[in-house]
Amino acid sequence: MAETLDHHTALIYAMVTVSAVDRIMTDAELARIGEIVSNLPVFADYDQDKLVKTAEACGEILGEDGGLERALGLIRGGLPKKLHETAYAVALEVAAADLRVRPEEARFIDMLRDRLDLDRLTAVAIERGIRARNQVL
Incomplete structure (x- = not known):
């Protein structure tokens, strides 16, 4: 049985x-x-006490051989189409949080965009919005 x-x-x-x-x-x-988990409406019915365990479970997967590909598959498989843009946006928010997007993060963002089948125009619009929200002087 496939994990979802x-x-x-x-x-x-x-x-x-x-x-x-x-x-x-x-x-x-x-x-x-x-x-994000505390404030986004999509998490309104989420038990925030599960956040640390969920993050740790993801970390364990990422530590496995092929873990990044497995995580991408699980992300896609767990999301209805209408949340693909949301997933892309929250990933960008986290990448931008320290005001520096590292090359590895940019590569993952590209992989996530492709895995979620986001068209380039939509992705650029989301990216621009995140950039504007995180701009500093």
Whole structure:
């Protein structure tokens, strides 16, 4: 039987994975994940006490051979089509949290965009919105 995630877990996996791909999970990234889970309407019915265990489970998968591909498959499999843009947006928010998107994070973002079948125009619009939200002088 194939492993599947619920939509909450899939969204959290997207955020944890983008934070972990460069092997540096910053405090800013972890705080942003917590803020997103606390404030986004899609998480209104999520038990926030599960967040740490969910993040740890994702980390275990990422530590396996082929873990990144497995995580991407689980993310896609756990999301209804209408949450694909949301997953992309929250992953970008976490990548931007420390005001520096590392090459590994950018590569994962590209992989996530492709896996979620987001068209380029939609992806660019989401990216621009995230950039505008995180702009500093």
